[in-house]
Amino acid sequence: MHAATPLISTISGGLVLAFLLGILANRLRISPLVGYLVAGVLVGPFTPGFVADTSLAPELAELGVILLMFGVGLHFSLKDLMAVKSIAIPGAIAQIAVATLLGMALSAMLGWSLASGLVFGLCLSTASTVVLLRALEERQLIDSQRGQIAIGWLIVEDLAMVLTLVLLPAFGDMIGAEHANTGKLLRDLAWTIGKVIAFITLMIVVGRRLVPWVLAKSASTGSRELFTLAVLAMALGIAFGAVKLFDVSFALGAFFAGVVLNESELSQRAAHDTLPLRDAFAVLFFVSVGMLFDPMILINDPIAVLITLAIIVFGKSAAAFILVRLFGHSKRTALTISASLAQIGEFAFILAGLGIALGLLSEEGRSLVLAGAILSIMINPLIFAMLERYLAKNETIEEQIVEEAIEEEKQIPVDLCNHALLVGYGRVGSLIGAKLHQVGIPVVVVENSRSRVDALREQGIKAVLGNATKPEIMEIARLDCARWLLLTIPNGYEAGEIVAAAREKRSDLEIIARAHYDDEVSYITEHGANEVVMGEREIANSMITLLNLDKEPATPRECPI
Known part of the structure; x- marks a missing residue:
């Protein structure tokens, strides 16, 4: 068998x-x-020893190509x-x-x-x-x-x-026929x-x-x-x-x-x-x-x-x-x-x-x-x-900065200071950006999606196209005079790299980041973030808060049978 x-x-x-x-x-x-x-x-099959099935390997590899292209x-x-x-x-x-x-x-x-x-x-x-x-x-x-x-x-x-x-x-x-069709x-x-x-x-x-x-x-x-x-x-x-x-x-x-x-x-x-x-x-x-x-x-x-x-x-x-x-x-x-x-x-x-x-x-x-x-x-x-x-x-x-600027549509440093520098404009980032705009806090967004950057610019929001791990991109977003750095990207370890680079340039900067797991929280904190928000923990805290346990503490009682 x-x-x-x-x-x-x-x-x-x-x-x-x-x-x-x-x-x-x-x-x-x-x-x-x-x-x-x-x-x-x-x-x-051309070398001695173990020989894998040459008919199966290409099909398995094709699965890799499919999944990779889907991800792209x-x-x-x-x-x-x-x-x-x-x-x-x-x-x-x-x-x-x-x-x-x-x-x-x-x-x-x-x-x-x-x-x-x-x-x-x-x-x-x-x-x-x-x-x-x-x-x-x-x-x-x-x-x-x-x-x-x-x-x-x-x-x-x-x-x-x-x-x-x-x-x-x-x-x-x-080629094989007498008369080409x-x-x-x-x-x-x-x-x-x-x-x-x-x-x-x-x-x-x-x-x-x-x-x-x-x-x-x-x-x-x-x-x-x-x-x-x-x-x-x-x-x-x-x-x-x-x-x-x-x-x-x-x-x-x-x-x-x-x-x-x-x-x-x-x-x-x-x-x-x-x-x-x-x-x-x-x-x-x-x-x-x-x-x-x-x-x-x-x-x-x-x-x-x-x-x-x-x-x-x-x-x-x-x-x-x-x-x-x-x-x-x-x-x-x-x-x-x-x-x-x-x-x-x-x-x-x-x-x-x-x-x-x-x-x-x-x-x-x-x-x-x-x-x-x-x-x-x-x-x-x-x-x-x-x-x-x-x-x-x-x-x-x-x-290098000039070359990147040419490649990224001739981007120049934003004419803004004392702003919130928001990295990532997905579900979390867009909610934060909307709230900051509502209370009148200036925002500069760093995003690596061209379509999102174009949409933000159409709304009048200052947006920089590029990867926040690149120092030149953060220079264009004016990290040097930002008031806050808010990291909403889902990759905690990439966020840690950005935090470390930002902290090296700005010891006084308030940095708040997002994480999914405890080890990401530790990693980002060790690299210099002031606060790290873990979604699952905050959900649990909010639900506990909604129970109003301070006002109405629950006491066990006998349940009638």
């Missing part, structure tokens, strides 16, 4: 080895992602998406074209056919969703303009790959674009009303399990429906599920509750990629591997850098986006597999794609580390 357990052995073997090698990588001061990839190589969608409004369309659409298309042409040039050198070169080049053109998002999350760039451009760019790449996956079989038929190709293209538009329209028109309503109903039951189940059911259900009904990718379906839920007050809770699952399955994604890699390609064809890697890391990055600069963005933004895109991932594997099935790509071609993916994912954290060192060395603090 217990002999055949491929699912359990794959998950347990992959996670245990990924944990051990991730710890080792962290000790060596390199990204844990490298440890996860090496773990995949070790449990894969929860922090990415439609307004944010439309704000970067002017650079994301032409930039992504041009960069795909450049990478494809470079791949075709390499294939011509290797003596492959034109069709093989086209498929190979397309495989090298699209970045990995998981790698890009993990890199941005680690550096708190998801909500920055740089992060939003990179994510918008990635979405356009995903859409382009969806069209490619649909059109490739028709292209393969044309251009009409069929055009009909397939129109049909695919129509389905993508239909899906996005359905999510915007129906989903943005239905999804928040379902989540609110689940929350009203008071059951945490039902709420979490509702979040997972919607993320996975919409992603699966997007694939089955509209032929778009799991990642794109999950992303738009998160986007339509973004407008709900429960979006932060949904993101928090799914975080452990997202992290676990994201690790399995990297393990599954490592399982596909045959290290012998490095010995058998090292020159081709190096050229493939150069196209991914330098060719794509150079194209992205030039395009972003042409659109008038700063060098810092261009370098960040270039580093984000200097790798390939899940769509490359899917496209290479389809190319082999259609007879358009050889096994050698797929091996080069996998080698390029593995190596580019491994060195991507190193590229970001080099970028951070370069920026730290070549930019003064003043230049």
Whole structure:
């Protein structure tokens, strides 16, 4: 009964080895992602010892992509998406074209056919969703303009790959036929674009009303399990429906599920509750990629591997850098986006597999794609580390502030002092802000949601777009002359970092923060907060107060039977 357990052995073997090698990588001061990839190589079919189920691992990894993209969608409004369309659409298309042409040039050198070169080049053109998002999350760039451009760019790449996956079989038929059927190709293209538009329209028109309503109903039951189940059911259900009904990718379906839920007050809770699952399955994604890699390609064809890697890391990055600069963005933004895109991932594997099935790509071609993916994912954290060192060395603090100001819509310090500096404008922050406005206390809000900042500015409230952990953002919000600092963000440990930085600059500042747990209260207090409010404790105190125990103390008495 217990002999055949491929699912359990794959998950347990992959996670245990990924944990051990991730710890080792962290000790060596390199990204844990490298440890996860090496773990995949070790449990894969090309190395001796334990071999995980190679058919199950990609499906488990796909779950990670779905949950990760859903979480990104929860922090990415439609307004944010439309704000970067002017650079994301032409930039992504041009960069795909450049990478494809470079791949075709390499294939011509290797003596492959034109069709093989086209498929190979397309495989090298699209970045990995998981790698890009993990890199941005680690550096708190998801909500920055740089992060939003990179994510918008990635979405356009995903859409382009969806069209490619649909059109490739028709292209393969044309190659094999004596007479090319251009009409069929055009009909397939129109049909695919129509389905993508239909899906996005359905999510915007129906989903943005239905999804928040379902989540609110689940929350009203008071059951945490039902709420979490509702979040997972919607993320996975919409992603699966997007694939089955509209032929778009799991990642794109999950992303738009998160986007339509973004407008709900429960979006932060949904993101928090799914975080452990997202992290676990994201690790399995990297393990599954490592399982596909045959290290012998490095010995058998090292020159081709190096050229493939150069196209991914330098060719794509150079194209992205030039395009972003042409659109008038700063060098810092261009370098960040270039580093984000200097790798390939899940769509490359899917496209290479389809190319082999259609007879358009050889096994050698797929091996080069996998080698390029593995190596580019491994060195991507190193590229970001080099970028951070370069920026730290070549930019003064003043230049960094100027760069951030350019990226964040040329923000300048607010012309206000003796104000309440309110960090976070969710459910708690908005209630505090409304009360302060009512009694006439000036407020400056720091928020990392562009849509919320725009809404506040339309109401005449001074708002700064950015992350409060960044000193330059707090300078723009005039921390130096604020009367109070009020932290309403749900992450207590992030609040502690903000408190520590603020206390270092202002020993006289009154700081009040929010927390969920006792350990968060201790952490924030130790870092310098004057008061820390824990929601559950305050609810209990309020309920005790309402009992009027001081006026009417309760005394036990005999209960008649």
